Amino acid sequence: MTTVTGTDSARHDSDELLPPWWRQATVYQIYPRSFADGDGDGIGDIPGALSRVPYLAELGIDAVWLSPFYPSELADGGYDVADYRDVDPRLGTLDDFDALVAALHERGIRVVVDIVPNHTSDQHAWFQEALAAGRGSAARERYIFRDGTGPDGSEPPTDWDSIFGGSAWERVADGQWYLHNFAVEQPDLNWSNPEVRADFVRTLRFWSDRGVDGFRIDVAHMLTKDMTEPLLSKAELEALPKDGNHPMIDRDDVHEVYAEWRQVFDEYDPPRTAVAEAWVDRSRIPLYARAESLGQAFNFDLLQADFDARQFHTIVDDNLALAASSGSSTTWVLSNHDVVRHATRYGLPDAERTETGAPTRKHGNEWLLSGGREPQLDREKGLRRARAAALFLLGLPGSAYLYQGEELGLHEVADIPDAQRQDPTFFRSPGEDVGRDGCRVPLPWTADGASLGFGTGGAHLPQPEWFAASAADVQDDDPDSTLTMYRRALALRHELQTDEQLEWVDTGEADVLRFRRPNGWEVVTNFGTQPHALTPGREVLLASGPVDTDLVPGETTVWLAPA
């Protein structure tokens, strides 16, 4: 049994310092309400997650990232936090949390928790106080309240849109308006207020003291805002460059906040880590990933790419260079709780893109809007490509962030009845976005039984019948299952993982990428459909699908043993 203790940088016998654990970790994201339900109320919880620690250990991950488990009215799946230093009673208690951390640590698995600093829930004590205290009060200064426009102030202060649709302002009983960049129930905090800053430092210490190893920082690029009057219009804001001085997004002064957090992280041994969720221009990601700031930042490029050799090649080169420029390691992500699962994306026609290569809309949205009735999803192709992409990703230098259920090869669930949908993006954009519930359906653990082993009761989002065929117990002993492939890949990754270097090997074919790690481990991905011939005699350690000797079939990845 490996125990996570004391010091961050381990030492070889030769006394050579090893890099910190997070640089090339495999981090498994748990969306707690949909992972495992311990008390049968249909909502996943901390005791449920505890019961699955053996599964996580067998999978071979290095860390778990827990999406929010804090008290919440669930207006945004828990990203509306009512109390940052407690556990939602429906999900358990602080003692349950401590037990989960202890059990994971005993298996050598680190724990990362989500911090949501841009906004609280409208049920947070501070917001309730702000409503009660009225205009001009210190309590309102923790949020962003303004008077409205128009003769009687009944028009919002500006024409800004919320990211979830509709106005970014909501009016309260005494006529003032508050800013919410996300759901109405998620008022934005005022990061110019020292009290807000001090409280988050307290929260970071609270969880660090409980043994948490790191933090994932939600919308890390939006905390600080320049709300100097007169406020600009939506069109004026859109016309401004996002160069660090934009009033709303990716401001340079947000790093003052993170510099303070860094001091807190470094008070601990080992230092606590953080990864930024920052949707910013790629050139500005290193600012978040620097050691003086959060230390690591997500790169969401693969998550937005088609299954395409040219796109993957460019993304790898760009992000390794960016990581090198910040001194951090990069992060690879194919799926998370906000996007259509990649097995489904890869089974749909490629995304429509603008000239710059950005997808014109959420990939998979049209298919979702039809409730999955449109025939264009090729499930087998999607899964074949998803497996190939996973082995490509797990061979790369840097951290790999996996989303619960991808190791089961799960597809997105499209046909959730409107009455059962939960995501605010569905309610605030009627007819345009069905939201993110389809990737948050509770996991199938067993092919039979109540809620497919998720819990003894129901499931808070309906599980489709076809989920049973992907259940963990069905895949457990199957040598060809996706679960077995992930387990083998993670075990081999531990053995083979080497310096954060990669060298491309020319394959002579545009559809085939091949790279070599410093110890000779090689990864070959055939993004095309025609078989690709390998140099004879190389030992294949792992493949994402059936392989013929010395041939890599289409839409397949193979790992080659060091020569």
Ligand code: NOJ
């Ligand atoms: C990003 C999170 O990943 C998403 O789920 C959430 O809705 C927004 N931030 C707002 O907190």
